[in-house]
Amino acid sequence: MSRSIVGEKTKIMAxxxxxxxxxxPRNTETVIRFLLLFCAAVSILTTVGIVFVLLFETxxxxxxxxxxxxxxxxxxxxxxxxxxFGILPLLSGSFLITLGACLVALPIGLMTAIYLSxxxxxxxxxxxxxxxxxxxxxxxIVYGYFALTFVTPLIRDIFPxxxxxxxxxxxxxxxxxxxxxxxxxxxxxxxAVPRSLRDGAYALGATKLxxxxxxxxxxxxxxxxxxxxxxxxxxxxxxxxxxxxxxxxPKLTLNPLESVQTMTAYIVQVxxxxxxxxxxxxxxxxxVGMTLFLITLIINVIAQWVTRRYKEEY
Amino acid sequence: MFGKQSVKRxxxxxxxxxxxxxxxxxxxxxxxxxxxxxxTDGIGWLDWQFLSSFPSRFPEKAGILSALTGxxxxxxxxxxxxxxxxxxxxxxxxxxxxxxxxTNLIQVNIxxxxxxxxxxxxxxxxxxxxxxxxxxxVILAGALTMSLLVLPIIVVASQEAIKSVPQHLRNASFALGATKWxxxxxxxxxxxxxxxLTGFILALSRAVGETAPLVIVGALTFVAFVxxxxxxxxxxxxxxIFSWTSRPQDDFRAxxxxxxxxxxxxxxxxxxxxxxxxNKFQKRF
Numbered sequence: 001m002s003r004s005i006v007g008e009k010t011k012i013m014a015x016x017x018x019x020x021x022x023x024x025p026r027n028t029e030t031v032i033r034f035l036l037l038f039c040a041a042v043s044i045l046t047t048v049g050i051v052f053v054l055l056f057e058t059x060x061x062x063x064x065x066x067x068x069x070x071x072x073x074x075x076x077x078x079x080x081x082x083x084x085f086g087i088l089p090l091l092s093g094s095f096l097i098t099l100g101a102c103l104v105a106l107p108i109g110l111m112t113a114i115y116l117s118x119x120x121x122x123x124x125x126x127x128x129x130x131x132x133x134x135x136x137x138x139x140x141i142v143y144g145y146f147a148l149t150f151v152t153p154l155i156r157d158i159f160p161x162x163x164x165x166x167x168x169x170x171x172x173x174x175x176x177x178x179x180x181x182x183x184x185x186x187x188x189x190x191x192a193v194p195r196s197l198r199d200g201a202y203a204l205g206a207t208k209l210x211x212x213x214x215x216x217x218x219x220x221x222x223x224x225x226x227x228x229x230x231x232x233x234x235x236x237x238x239x240x241x242x243x244x245x246x247x248x249x250p251k252l253t254l255n256p257l258e259s260v261q262t263m264t265a266y267i268v269q270v271x272x273x274x275x276x277x278x279x280x281x282x283x284x285x286x287x288v289g290m291t292l293f294l295i296t297l298i299i300n301v302i303a304q305w306v307t308r309r310y311k312e313e314y
Numbered sequence: 315m316f317g318k319q320s321v322k323r324x325x326x327x328x329x330x331x332x333x334x335x336x337x338x339x340x341x342x343x344x345x346x347x348x349x350x351x352x353x354t355d356g357i358g359w360l361d362w363q364f365l366s367s368f369p370s371r372f373p374e375k376a377g378i379l380s381a382l383t384g385x386x387x388x389x390x391x392x393x394x395x396x397x398x399x400x401x402x403x404x405x406x407x408x409x410x411x412x413x414x415x416x417t418n419l420i421q422v423n424i425x426x427x428x429x430x431x432x433x434x435x436x437x438x439x440x441x442x443x444x445x446x447x448x449x450x451x452v453i454l455a456g457a458l459t460m461s462l463l464v465l466p467i468i469v470v471a472s473q474e475a476i477k478s479v480p481q482h483l484r485n486a487s488f489a490l491g492a493t494k495w496x497x498x499x500x501x502x503x504x505x506x507x508x509x510x511l512t513g514f515i516l517a518l519s520r521a522v523g524e525t526a527p528l529v530i531v532g533a534l535t536f537v538a539f540v541x542x543x544x545x546x547x548x549x550x551x552x553x554x555i556f557s558w559t560s561r562p563q564d565d566f567r568a569x570x571x572x573x574x575x576x577x578x579x580x581x582x583x584x585x586x587x588x589x590x591x592x593n594k595f596q597k598r599f
Contacts, residue, residue, distance in 0.1 A: 237431025
């Protein structure tokens with residue numbers, strides 16, 4: 001008797017189990033979970049893909065060109081004979097333009113942020129912020145056109161010795177490109193500074209300028225520096241403006257009126273030409289791309305570290 | 315009562331306000347000058363002939379038909395791929411993933427991808443899609459590259475939108491016996507949709523304006539046909555503009571400006587739609 005009851009119970013439990021296993025919603029749930037996990041994994045695969053693709057051809061490149069001459073040769077002429085593969089001229093071109101752009105964008109961007117966060121009436125703020133957003137949304141090819149057809153002629157009026165392609169024009173326009181980024185990220189950092197700190201300074205008799213420069217900016221410094229570093233990274237990876245305005249002459253120079261070539265502009269130049277896959281010219285794209293990728297990666301990691309390390313909590 | 319020091323401080327305070335204001339105006343004036351220049355240079359060349367012709371050696375016969383259709387093809391393919399992958403990633407991170415090293419890794423990875431220069435994505439596309447998968451320098455390779463490029467933007471925007479759906483709506487749905495996916499598809503997604511859509515459109519408008527990755531992937535600068543399938547070679551608006559800008563003749567510069575006007579109008583329509591959607595569906599909880 002009791003045995004049959006136990007048997008009955010087991011049977012019911014088994015039935016319940018089979019119902020649970022067969023039930024459709026549960027299956028769908030599991031499938032969906034895995035589909036979503038797959039989507040999320042794509043972003044990881046993208047990074048793995050970037051590293052793998054760059055590494056693969058870069059290793060091939062260094063089988064033909066010694067790493068030492070890549071890092072120390074002062075000439076970059078892979079498209080001519082005799083071929084030289086020194087990255088220094090391209091690095092100096094990239095850094096010259098990026099530093100120029102930062103000289104334009106960091107002070108102006110910071111002052112814009114201070115104005116918007118501390119001085120501007122609400123109505124002005126609500127007009128200017130969308131304008132800066134539009135400025136940030138203009139495609140870089142449009143900036144390139146602007147650099148070549150407007151800024152360059154202006155520079156050549158002032159400095160007649162400047163070339164048709166020069167680093168200065170590219171610097172100024174890349175500066176305009178990263179300006180909204182500096183302004184809006186720095187402003188976010190300043191707006192986050194609590195009202196009470198400002199009130200405390202005012203109570204001590206400080207002027208608005210003193211409050212802005214001695215209280216708000218120091219308090220928001222981590223965010224401001226992070227915005228500078230990100231803008232720097234954006235400028236060094238910028239491609240179309242420098243390709244159009246700065247020219248294609250890789251050389252070691254600090255003269256902003258001369259034509260230079262950046263790492264990005266070189267990659268575009270080679271891609272536009274007729275190159276054989278697997279040739280040494282083809283492999284230079286990856287070696288230069290790897291250099292660029294490593295530099296921006298290091299800069300972005302620094303930016304994240306700065307934000308975390310110096311973050312002020314209120 | 316007020317000493318010299320105080321007068322000086324007040325003067326500095328007043329003048330700094332003007333200086334900060336002038337600095338702010340730099341960006342505004344730059345945008346104004348840029349738009350003014352482009353419109354005065356290009357508006358005279360913008361007519362039906364320009365929109366309906368292929369590129370040509372003669373500026374007066376040149377047009378952007380192949381570039382416009384190429385851009386539409388690339389966006390048409392980028393949109394579904396990036397939308398599904400981006401929304402899927404955001405849903406996984408916000409609704410499914412448990413806190414841990416793997417979730418953390420995905421999140422950090424997405425933030426880092428957002429900072430990778432677009433030209434590096436072009437190199438990825440060249441190595442992976444053009445060479446690795448043997449697709450060749452075709453529309454599909456360009457569209458897949460663009461999908462990966464805009465993926466981080468869509469993920470971050472969708473995450474924000476999903477986060478803003480209050481927890482009590484989910485709890486109410488669970489209390490009615492809904493499963494996780496039923497809750498997501500019928501409660502979370504409808505509430506978060508305007509935010510997701512806005513981010514999605516902004517990401518696509520970024521893709522419309524990108525030049526560098528497609529140059530690397532191998533878009534051409536001279537295409538004299540309308541592509542009819544994704545396995546054909548192609549060009550897009552920014553690359554056509556680039557090609558015209560690089561020519562020394564003034565007439566080609568002017569049609570580059572006309573091309574820019576077309577590009578800006580496309581972007582304006584996309585961004586306008588995004589703002590309209592945001593305002594129309596904005597809900598406050």
